Amino acid sequence: MKFGAVMAKTEDAFTMGKIHSRSWRTAYKGIVPDEIVAAFTADKQAERFARAIAARREEYYLFTVDGRPAGVASLYRSHEDGEPDCVGEIYSIYFHPDFWGTPATQAGLEFCIKRLKSLGYSRLTIWVLCDNIRARRFYEKNGFVRDGRAQQITLGRPLWEERYSMEV
Template structure:
């Protein structure tokens, strides 16, 4: 059964935080300091999500399966200093670890790629950890490619560099 993709509501915040924290703990194991991952809190993340959600910045989508939120994606205007008109950014795309390789992430990505041009984005960028091979393969299958920009990122004194990926988008059909 394929997950249903819908706009996120305030009632989804706790579930989205669970997806995000469990997603980080799974995807970044061995890439970030384990004490940092172990210390992540769903309650603290939910408090931050509430603050962001209240600002109405960007678009937040959830993947729901049998009434349970199992994935989350967020996108909006690109935050990079070198961005131009029409550049959007995929801020986040996570699925619960028990939903990996089920098509849930792909369904979220398809919806993002449909919605972004409707909001005036002609391109999307995203940042991914350089060593996160699984995520990089996922984004490459979705048509993204590294654009040569890298960013130093540090977690608890450990370098975890990021690379930027980009993809042109088809204009919205009239």
């Protein structure tokens, strides 16, 4: 497996939208209401990625495996008010379901951790839906721990998410 990570460009937005929507729709089926899952389309996500990449408030990456688009991630300084400057956040990391359970997902997470560390962050966070057991196990296996922060969000219905963190 040849893993690659490149900083995303606006022309990558549609590819990223396809990966993100397929991953999101698969991961959250049965967790998020069906009508919300159905509305999470590649086109809508591509538009969101194009705007976000152009704004450059955070870093966006496109991951490849053997030259094939496989995953996406966004990261930078924590978006939470009051967090010290040493806290970086993985805002999102999604892989196409074809790559779930493969070394690619591990390589993608390791890339995000190393990148945030190289930017000078010594503590990293990621928010995870409480009902997303697969993701929670993955982050826990990789050294993230629940740090006691939780919040309710609304995705068609109220859902809880927990913050995971790690020192690097």
